[in-house]
Amino acid sequence: MDPPLDNVVAPDAHGLARACAALWAGELVGFPTETVYGLGADAMDESAVARIFAAKGRPADNPLIVHLPDAEHVGPVVDAWTPLARRLAEDFWPGPLTLVLDAASQLPRVTTGGLATVAVRVPDHPVAQTLLWDVGRPLAAPSANRSGRPSPTEAAHVSQDLGDAVRVVLDGGPCPVGVESTVVDARGRVPLVLREGSITREDLGAAETVTDGDRLRASPGTRYRHYAPTCRVAVAAAGTAAATAHRLMGEGVTVGLVATEPPPPGVVGVARFVDAADLARQLYAALRTAETAGVGVVVVEAVGEAGVGRAVMDRLRRAAG
Ligand code: TXA
Ligand code: MG
Numbered sequence: 226m227d228p229p230l231d232n233v234v235a236p237d238a239h240g241l242a243r244a245c246a247a248l249w250a251g252e253l254v255g256f257p258t259e260t261v262y263g264l265g266a267d268a269m270d271e272s273a274v275a276r277i278f279a280a281k282g283r284p285a286d287n288p289l290i291v292h293l294p295d296a297e298h299v300g301p302v303v304d305a306w307t308p309l310a311r312r313l314a315e316d317f318w319p320g321p322l323t324l325v326l327d328a329a330s331q332l333p334r335v336t337t338g339g340l341a342t343v344a345v346r347v348p349d350h351p352v353a354q355t356l357l358w359d360v361g362r363p364l365a366a367p368s369a370n371r372s373g374r375p376s377p378t379e380a381a382h383v384s385q386d387l388g389d390a391v392r393v394v395l396d397g398g399p400c401p402v403g404v405e406s407t408v409v410d411a412r413g414r415v416p417l418v419l420r421e422g423s424i425t426r427e428d429l430g431a432a433e434t435v436t437d438g439d440r441l442r443a444s445p446g447t448r449y450r451h452y453a454p455t456c457r458v459a460v461a462a463a464g465t466a467a468a469t470a471h472r473l474m475g476e477g478v479t480v481g482l483v484a485t486e487p488p489p490p491g492v493v494g495v496a497r498f499v500d501a502a503d504l505a506r507q508l509y510a511a512l513r514t515a516e517t518a519g520v521g522v523v524v525v526e527a528v529g530e531a532g533v534g535r536a537v538m539d540r541l542r543r544a545a546g
Contacts, residue, residue, distance in 0.1 A: 233380050236352040236395040245360045247392040248273075253280060255369045255383040256356050257397030258348040260321050260405050260422070261376040261509070262383050263292065263366030264391060265356075268302065271333045274365050278335075280390035283372045288338030289365040290323050290406070291345050294357035302343055302363050304329045310411040313429065319349035321406040322424050336365045346406055352397040368405060369394075375452050375509040375544070378403050382513060403506035404536045421536040423505065452544040454512040456481070457522040460545050466526035467492070478521030483511045485526060493518050498526075501534035508537060512544060 234240035236257075244254045251273040254265045264280065266273035268291045278285055291302050296314045299306070304327040313324060328343035337343050348354065357364060368376040369383040369391070377383045380396035407422030409429065416429045461469040466484035470492045473480045481495040483504075488494040495518065496511035498504040508525070515523035525541055528534040 232389060232392060233384055233394045233396050236355070236397055240393070240395055241355060241359055244356055244393045244395055248360050248362065248364070251276070252392040253277060253387075253390065254356075255377075255380065255387070255391045255394035256353055256366070257350055257380070257395065257400055258292075258321075258353045258366075259350045259400060260348075260402045261378055261400055262369040262380065262394075263348075263353070263364070264369035264383070264387065265292070265364040265366040267360075268336050268363040268365035269331070269333065271335050274333060274335045276390075277365060277367060280387055281367060281370070281372045283367065285335070286338045287367075288340055288342075288344060289336050289367050290408075291332075291336065291343055292353065292357060292364045292366050293345060293347050294354060295319070295347055298363065299326075299345055300329075302329055302332050302345055303327065307411055307413075309414060309416065313409065313411055313416065314347070317424055317428075318347040319354065320347070320424065321349070321402055321422050322346060323406045323408045323420075324411040325408065325419065326411055342410075342412070344408060350397065350400075352395050356395065373451060373453055375454055375512045376405060378506070378509045382510070385513070399506070399510070401506065402533075403508060404533065404540055407536070421539045423502075423533040423536060425532060425535065452509070452512070452540050453546060454516045454523070454544070456515050456520050458512070458541070458545040459522055459524045460527050460541055461524050462527050463529075466524050470524040473522055473524065479519060481515040481518060481520035481523040483508070483515075483523060483525040493520050495520070495523055501528040501532060501537055504528055505533045505537050508540065 323346040371386045378400045407424040408420035410417035467486045470482045481493040482488040483496045
């Protein structure tokens with residue numbers, strides 16, 4: 226392991242003070258949330274937000290999520306609450322739910338990728354909470370990976386991808402959820418799910434999921450290839466992962482395995498998991514481990530499409546391309 230870069234700091238009073246100073250100076254800060262690490266900048270500061278897009282290599286039309294300490298702080302960012310948004314915020318904030326609403330006119334359009342709507346969320350992580358209260362600014366924060374790469378679930382992943390483009394990374398350990406927040410258009414009467422997450426349609430009540438075509442128009446981020454490591458990713462049905470890995474070995478590539486079963490001889494054991502929530506926590510780190518282990522293809526065992534399993538399978542299919 227490389228020694229940690231000195232921009233990775235403990236989230237103590239000193240680290241938080243450094244993070245706030247960087248944000249007030251228009252610089253970028255990596256911070257943990259319950260889902261994945263975010264790459265934060267002052268959402269109201271155009272040039273700070275432009276730095277996010279540059280550091281990630283992110284297309285300018287892919288809008289950012291604005292993070293707030295609580296629902297009382299939506300004022301400068303959101304034009305109008307809807308009854309639906311109020312109910313969802315009451316039920317799920319703080320937590321891994323992002324609401325799309327009409328954007329306030331003073332919110333820079335670079336933050337919203339040029340859209341008249343804005344995505345907002347209140348993260349449920351003590352370090353993110355303390356940072357948001359201390360900094361006193363809404364923070365635009367996409368996942369803190371280079372565009373197209375697996376999202377970071379540990380502080381070291383942030384420095385691996387972004388190096389010193391990020392001034393400070395607050396190290397809060399591994400993220401407890403591991404997949405990104407559920408994104409919901411909350412402007413209408415029923416929630417419209419734009420991106421699956423650990424909060425499911427069933428949790429939301431009477432939610433609709435947009436069709437693929439509508440999703441592309443409504444949520445620009447889902448248009449791009451995502452979550453892909455440099456090695457190939459193959460998805461195998463439950464109970465067939467070890468056999469699939471064994472078969473792929475016959476093709477003469479180094480094969481890695483992420484499964485509930487142990488790896489057969491000759492296959493690199495990348496990660497073991499017990500259920501969908503456990504795979505959610507481990508998936509992105511496992512994809513990065515597979516890369517560093519130099520495997521040519523990593524076989525990942527599928528999980529059931531229920532609960533967080535649906536989000537995990539969505540990410541897995543995108544990673545597999
Ligand atoms: O869990 C998360 O949401 C993490 C943590 C850091 O909070 N953030 C995250 O951000 O995943 P990002 O930028 O990687 O993904 C944001 C997603 C993209 O698919 C983007 O297109 C969508 O949210 N989005 C943002 N603003 C939107 C808007 N106004 N309308 C529709 N979709 C929007
Ligand atoms: Mg992302």
